[in-house]
Amino acid sequence: GGGKLIPLNGVMGKITAEELDQSIGGKGIVHHTQPSSVSITQVCETGEVYQLDEIKKISNIAHKHNLNMHMDGARFANALVSLDVSPAEMTWKSGIDVLSFGATKNGCLAAEAIIFFKKELVGDIAFLMKRSGHLLSKMRFVSAQLDAYVTNDVWLRNAKHANKMGKKLSDGLSKHNDIEISYPTEANEVFAKFPREKIEHLNSEGYKMNEEELDGKSVRLVAAWNTKDSDVDELLNTIKAN
Amino acid sequence: GGGKLIPLNGVMGKITAEELDQSIGGKGIVHHTQPSSVSITQVCETGEVYQLDEIKKISNIAHKHNLNMHMDGARFANALVSLDVSPAEMTWKSGIDVLSFGATKNGCLAAEAIIFFKKELVGDIAFLMKRSGHLLSKMRFVSAQLDAYVTNDVWLRNAKHANKMGKKLSDGLSKHNDIEISYPTEANEVFAKFPREKIEHLNSEGYKMNEEELDGKSVRLVAAWNTKDSDVDELLNTIKAN
Amino acid sequence: GGGKLIPLNGVMGKITAEELDQSIGGKGIVHHTQPSSVSITQVCETGEVYQLDEIKKISNIAHKHNLNMHMDGARFANALVSLDVSPAEMTWKSGIDVLSFGATKNGCLAAEAIIFFKKELVGDIAFLMKRSGHLLSKMRFVSAQLDAYVTNDVWLRNAKHANKMGKKLSDGLSKHNDIEISYPTEANEVFAKFPREKIEHLNSEGYKMNEEELDGKSVRLVAAWNTKDSDVDELLNTIKAN
Amino acid sequence: GGGKLIPLNGVMGKITAEELDQSIGGKGIVHHTQPSSVSITQVCETGEVYQLDEIKKISNIAHKHNLNMHMDGARFANALVSLDVSPAEMTWKSGIDVLSFGATKNGCLAAEAIIFFKKELVGDIAFLMKRSGHLLSKMRFVSAQLDAYVTNDVWLRNAKHANKMGKKLSDGLSKHNDIEISYPTEANEVFAKFPREKIEHLNSEGYKMNEEELDGKSVRLVAAWNTKDSDVDELLNTIKAN
Incomplete structure (x- = not known):
């Protein structure tokens, strides 16, 4: 324990390089x-x-300050097909150094992988996983899903479909003036x-909004x-119908 | 972090009430x-x-010293059918207060449950799970396995079979004088x-001993x-054949 | 480890009850x-x-939300004589429940005390101190300072003097238009x-500004x-002279 | 948190190189x-x-296994004058790589130093001290004691005297057959x-044995x-007199 998250305001949910640059400080000063x-x-x-x-x-900006660059890819595939x-x-x-490659939100069961693009960053990750209870028994069966996931574009097809449904929903909703x-x-x-x-109508019809x-x-849909x-x-x- | 494990010698791998009783001490003394x-x-x-x-x-003994009693049941079903x-x-x-109910070694995928037999011990477990990354996304799909696991005696049949195979193996091995x-x-x-x-013969035949x-x-087999x-x-x- | 600090904007360095009230949320929700x-x-x-x-x-506000109220009193005596x-x-x-009573910034050597105004909050503090290395050897000699500190108003006289010097300095500085x-x-x-x-002049004269x-x-002076x-x-x- | 102490049996309170050598294992194996x-x-x-x-x-032995060698020198001076x-x-x-240099048990107030004999082991110690609350306010006054402590053999004279008194006490006690x-x-x-x-007689006379x-x-005296x-x-x- 002991890591500290420094949240940034960002724009529309995304952080910007400028704000990041201004927020990094105190390096090497023991009080920071x-x-x-x-x-x-x-x-x-x-x-x-x-x-x-x-x-x-x-x-x-991260590398300018000698920081490592991590991507939380819980919806990695959805972003990938969105950007094509x-x-x-x-x-x-x-410039991403480490990726959390998520598959659980796109068809797998409890399957995620941490991918290091720089070997020197791997460090003690295997031991940290073990110590925190994230080295599961019979983990090979969990991991095997990832093999199927990236075969024959399963992951991309799943993500494309999900994005298409999201677009359809968004388009449908935007036709309502209210x-x-x-x-x-x-x-x-x-x-x-x-x-x-x-909202109340939908909830009365069995949705949970x-x-x-x-x-x-x-x-959030x-x-x-x-x-x-x-x-x-x-x-x-x-x-x-409302 | 900060918990400390005090190992006991035990007999044949099992701790005894007597040794346990002698090993508990220092309660309330800040240096212990x-x-x-x-x-x-x-x-x-x-x-x-x-x-x-x-x-x-x-x-x-545990309760005499006001300690809680936990059972690590990674092979819970195997023990259960063994004892009948x-x-x-x-x-x-x-006298068990908390059980780690394991299913992963008996047919499930990454599925375990923590069962409290005393409500007052539940405490902040849900938050501790979240903080340590053990509240998974889509966890309901992992948990659903447990429903099937305990239905129609699946878990007991699985365990009985595993124990039977263990017995067969043990009996077969014990016929060898060496x-x-x-x-x-x-x-x-x-x-x-x-x-x-x-051992070398088996390894040459593709086993990993x-x-x-x-x-x-x-x-260990x-x-x-x-x-x-x-x-x-x-x-x-x-x-x-060796 | 694992606690998380939620900073508030505050006004002139002090948090306000209103901002605090709006910032407390998510109680009982495992994702928060x-x-x-x-x-x-x-x-x-x-x-x-x-x-x-x-x-x-x-x-x-803290108590309305069932939170405990802590005062970091590193400069407790200075505040006390300021408010009289x-x-x-x-x-x-x-409404303060727990006080960190600081003496180190007002004449003592490494001497601080944690004072609980509600006995039920004491909990395992003695063991937490021990575990984190804050139960010192020969601590009685460190603690003895606090006895002298609060005797014959030593602490209040020290703080009054410090505040008086601060005021004198502030008054002197405010006479400069720049x-x-x-x-x-x-x-x-x-x-x-x-x-x-x-600033440069002062630094050239041996100050560190x-x-x-x-x-x-x-x-900061x-x-x-x-x-x-x-x-x-x-x-x-x-x-x-500049 | 998360470090684990592996105690050794030792002989008369001191560990031996042989037992140490046998107890080190599992290096690089994630389950250990x-x-x-x-x-x-x-x-x-x-x-x-x-x-x-x-x-x-x-x-x-420690270095053979690529482990670092630490000496807890809470009574460093007493050992030093004992060995001359x-x-x-x-x-x-x-072969000591890191020393905890204790002074608190030999005349100082809350003063200890960590001495690295290999610069590459220093790592983030300054930040770890800060994070665990061991970077004190006004620490220079605590540290100043160490300057006096090692000047004019104060520390050695203190330790020699303490050892001499220990010897006198031990000699006196050993004259009693019981x-x-x-x-x-x-x-x-x-x-x-x-x-x-x-023991009871001494306690009745005001000692705490x-x-x-x-x-x-x-x-323990x-x-x-x-x-x-x-x-x-x-x-x-x-x-x-008893």
């Missing part, structure tokens, strides 16, 4: 928390996707401000690899 | 590590199974001392829910 | 950091002193914005129990 | 606690002093087995830099 790493979440918490040039600018770039382009070619899309829908997450009566997820104002067209239609029709 | 809990592993690390009266005696008792008898009726069963085979684990030439698992002298009769036969035949 | 305690620093980091009614309002109230009034009578006092001087700390040439302590703009009138005069004269 | 450092206490917990050749043998060697001989010339010196008295600590009636300090059988000849005489006379 020591900066160690910069972490961005791709897709980020508002459903926005970092563009390649944004990642590069942020990585450059290669995994290499979105990671090490843009519903406001909070952030541009760039992947499979849709944030929208609903009038209270619509609330505005507490992000900024206290928006409802997430399409997944297994969301069906009819699921989206049904939700949109229920809204229309 | 404070005793908090007693933990036993069922099936234990030598493949032995704690008998109900042994569990009760140990629990009594009910889950209640092997746990709270014998192989010594290190501990009585009470569940699905078999520990045996092999002559070096037999070593004596480093436990006491530096015994080979584990039968599982999916071990086939023919798997055991094949191993025994390979040994005979 | 759990609020536990509110801590204020008296004298605070800008040299301002919390007034009794401010402490009471903040404590009320009793220790009881500035602590438990204003020096701006950043915060009202309420105890023994003076924060002031100096023109660059004055920088603007990095607080907000990157102000120099601290008078202590052993600061002499002549020390302040000398500094002020050096500034005038 | 990773060996990192060997620590010896000089003077050790039974009042015995490690001889130079013992330190060298232990250090050699130089600080260099008892530390880096005997008192058994538990370990050879090599520095300022005396461990002795007293008959119960003698118990047998709980070490092995549950011996009383410690002479210090400020123990007077008359203090020892008084204790011995009280024992005789």
